[in-house]
Amino acid sequence: MDCVFCNIANGEIPSKKVYEDEKILAFHDLDPKAPVHILIIPKQHIASAWEITGENSGIISYIFEKAPQLAKELGLAGGFRLVNNCGNDGGQTVQHLHFHLLGGRSMEWPPG
Template sequence: MDDCIFCKIAHGEIPSKKVYEDDKILAFYDLDPKAPVHVLIIPKEHISSAWDITEENSDIVAYIFQKAPQLAKELALEGGFRLVNNCGDNGGQTVKHLHFHMLGGRFMAWPPG
């Protein structure tokens, strides 16, 4: 997508503070952190939201969840972390590119405030 900010970040058109990158995903620090550690994990392929996950592209979600423990270890989140996906306007999704927030570095209360 030409106007997708996360696609531009994934393609290196917009700089980010990268945590991890391979040919499928990119993880980078959120510019407006909600926890001491707040990283966004995105697929490089444009998928608008969880609504758009199909049998053909669902492997990327499994891949992200496989990489999450590795990222958490690299980020020193031994005490635990939270992975969040916001879907749609009512779900709080502000960027229409599938992404997961990895939050940690403090106790995560429930329900979130």
């Protein structure tokens, strides 16, 4: 399998890391859409939200526990947005489950 996010998680492709532990990796997005834009990925390959099951769903709650901690560390006291795109119509471009943590400006709704 040739997955760019798996390669980043394995250290085969460099990234500007924000946080890493045995379960997840958070790193700066190469094409930021806000002053702060990081990606949070599970190290385990899960292609998308379509593939979340009872066996692997614990990683989602773990990411949601870590996201506010990361936002605080990144100085996002005014709030942040946490986004997951699923499937082609949902805007997913990398087939590895990931969340965009965005902040540092007021977020519009609906997003553009």
